[in-house]
Amino acid sequence: MKSTNNYIGLTHISFSYTTKKAKVIKDFNFNIPLGSSTALLGLNGTGKSTLLLLILGYLTPLEGEIQIYKNTQIISVKELNGSVGYLSQSENIPFDYTVKEFVLLGRAPHILKFNIPSGKDMMISEKIIESLELLSLSNSKLGDISGGELQRVRIARTLAQEPEIILMDEPMTHLDIKNKKYLNSIIAKLKESGKTIVYSTHDPLDVLNYSDNCIIMGKNNSFLAGETEKIITSEVLSDFFEIPISVIKDNGNKSIVIH
């Protein structure tokens, strides 16, 4: 594995929503290794969601470039349209789809524009529904299931897409401990199968537990990025959150203590 040669390269990225407003992201640089998990840690309004949308290709940087470097090939993120999965923080779904119909929508990038899903598409999405333990809800309407279940259904749709890169905007935020643990096991499995995962969070524990690399996004467009092991230390966290915090690593168990 030459993982160091395969990465999402973000070079000198700047972005602002309107020309008059201050830049949300300014001169951001980092190479996100492919096949790993990367956490974006930051307070609200530091540009985590914006950065994810830039990597998705939905937003275009004002300055700089985002390219995928893979086996000496260089691909622009815009060309990858359809193979980057995106799980937003919350989603507005105006029509009452069934779980089955909704997950099947994830197959869209694999289906020609003027075609309907094939038997193979249905099989793939059914398998994913099964693997996420949603089979009993298959024919339920989205309006009738719980918030945690809906989150799982949305993850199922993202997985049905079979994307190489998966972007998740605060996927853990509204989950209870059990569902969080479940999501963690999904992320671990995806990583094993070689997928690249980038997720945002505002809980340092989520960073410590689930990520190989992390990017800390601070005020005034400052950022700090690298391997989680090296970056997440008592000093950095205390400095960042402006309260005394200790990172405890004991026999492979990692924990965070707020004094």
Added chain:
Amino acid sequence: MKEKRIYVLIVCLILIIVGSFFIGRYQQGFQFNIFISNSLYRQILIQLRIPRVLTALVIGSGLALAGLVTQTIFRNPLADGGLLGVSQAAGFGAALGILIFKSNPVWIQISAFSFGVLALAASLLISAKVKGNKTLSLILAGIAVSAVFSAGIGTLKYLADPVNQLPAIVFWLLGSLAGSTWSVLLRTLGIIFPVIVFFWYYRWRLNLHAMDKEIAYSLGLQKNYELWLSLLASVLLTSSIISISGVVGWIGLIIPNYARIITGSDTSKAIPVTILLGGIFAIICDDLARALLPGEIPLGIFTALLGSLMFIGLLLKKEKIS
């Protein structure tokens, strides 16, 4: 089980189409020898009733389909062709046509159609200049454009010659299929049929437009061009239909909502049922319009009456409108 419903609807539609050929003020039970011997009856059937029933089928299916597409694109189950000012503008175009071109139907249709497209362009241009929520700004722009054209309609009514032109304008604004002929039907089908075929093949992917924009992008929906194409196709559908039938309301709003109750929200299942239900609804309304009283009653009156009753039924059923 669910597939069976669509066959039931197809059989219903065929029965209603054939049955409607024999409904009308000129009563004559169908017997083959009468059909051969009675040339008046033959003329009425072939030159009047058959093209009219088929026109009702086409406009009902088309308006219902345009409604479903509009609702999906605007992510709002209460959206309608009138939303972007298309109906009002087409009505204005027709009224203008009646004033300028006297009663040449081809020019009235062209005028109605052009103003319908113009209203869409105006709504889009205005909303493009507005910052913020795109869907909301488009709806607001549509309301404003619609108001401009209804003021225009008011002006034209005021200017119209009250003996000849005013009744023609009013009748047209209420909608009617009294002028249906084979040539009008075939000419309009030239636009409507390709659009229906387009949405037939696009019926599953249309679902993506109902997703959040970022999600839709992630699923491979390129930012704008598919959206504009679908929107343009649905406006073509609406304004070409309005240009032959006059302003026939409620079909585009009510039929897709009933179709979704039957099939669920997946557009690949809702589109076939919407097309069938729209056809059935319009044919029944037009049967009433032409056969209930000795004189012709405007079609728009029946679609509004039945449509609003069905809408109240929908509200009372407490089924979520989606």
